[in-house]
Amino acid sequence: MVISDFDMTLSRFGCNGRRCPTSHNILDNSHVVSEDGKKKLKDLLHYYYPIEIDPDRTLEEKRPLMVEWWSRAHDLLSQQKILKGDIAQIVRESDVMLRDGFNELFDQLHEYDVPLFIFSAGVGDILEEIIRQANVFHPNVNVVSNYMDFDDNGVLRCFKGPLIHTYNKNNTVLQGTEYFQQLSTRTSIILLGDSMGDLTMADGVPSVENILKIGFLNDKVEEQRGKYLDAYDIVLESDETLDVVNGILRYILIET
Ligand code: TMP
Ligand code: MG
Numbered sequence: 001m002v003i004s005d006f007d008m009t010l011s012r013f014g015c016n017g018r019r020c021p022t023s024h025n026i027l028d029n030s031h032v033v034s035e036d037g038k039k040k041l042k043d044l045l046h047y048y049y050p051i052e053i054d055p056d057r058t059l060e061e062k063r064p065l066m067v068e069w070w071s072r073a074h075d076l077l078s079q080q081k082i083l084k085g086d087i088a089q090i091v092r093e094s095d096v097m098l099r100d101g102f103n104e105l106f107d108q109l110h111e112y113d114v115p116l117f118i119f120s121a122g123v124g125d126i127l128e129e130i131i132r133q134a135n136v137f138h139p140n141v142n143v144v145s146n147y148m149d150f151d152d153n154g155v156l157r158c159f160k161g162p163l164i165h166t167y168n169k170n171n172t173v174l175q176g177t178e179y180f181q182q183l184s185t186r187t188s189i190i191l192l193g194d195s196m197g198d199l200t201m202a203d204g205v206p207s208v209e210n211i212l213k214i215g216f217l218n219d220k221v222e223e224q225r226g227k228y229l230d231a232y233d234i235v236l237e238s239d240e241t242l243d244v245v246n247g248i249l250r251y252i253l254i255e256t
Contacts, residue, residue, distance in 0.1 A: 023122030171204030
């Protein structure tokens with residue numbers, strides 16, 4: 001099976017020198033968020049993102065600060081009267097891009113009946129809409145993420161728990177391991193991530209024999225390279241494609 005992060009792993013980090021949005025940023029930048037809301041969300045991003053990727057802070061130091069960031073961002077978004085019915089248009093109008101080769105990845109996994117588990121600290125409703133609009137939301141895809149909770153009128157009132165942030169992506173937020181139990185015949189995993197927090201995404205899998213961890217090193221490359229090389233089996237720099245994983249899958253699924 002494949003276990004993958006979404007933001008900046010399946011989606012692109014940059015294009016022509018410009019940053020691409022995360023699923024949160026898509027909402028933040030959209031017409032449904034007020035100017036005041038936009039400013040506050042941007043202030044949070046500028047304060048907390050450098051902490052998220054700071055190689056000199058431990059995960060223990062970062063965890064409570066990430067809970068603070070996500071909670072504050074979700075509270076702000078929940079004050080914006082976002083409509084469930086607006087999500088598709090918000091995604092359509094955004095600058096989000098999936099990495100080159102996403103079609104081959106999703107279609108190949110579907111064709112060969114390989115489960116794709118997307119484990120994301122982003123916004124589930126947004127990322128599902130992205131893959132739906134890209135026509136790759138096949139039945140072998142399962143998503144665990146932060147989902148919006150809408151009232152009877154379809155207005156966002158809060159986010160459903162448990163809150164998933166960059167550094168609690170492990171079985172503590174998977175509410176039991178039923179999903180993985182169903183897949184207990186799957187003993188080989190390819191894990192895709194872009195953060196040091198993505199390394200624990202496969203922790204709940206009961207019968208792992210082989211795991212290949214592929215990491216996209218997107219930001220603060222020089223400072224983070226050592227840690228990424230120690231933790232991931234393959235580290236990709238300046239690579240906005242899924243070519244490496246597609247090549248490996250082609251080899252495993254077709255040529256062997
Ligand atoms: P993930 O890629 O591990 O799923 O994490 C989601 C990313 O979303 C993480 O890098 C931080 C980012 N983020 C925002 O861009 N804006 C926000 O408001 C929040 C809470 C997170
Ligand atoms: Mg990510």
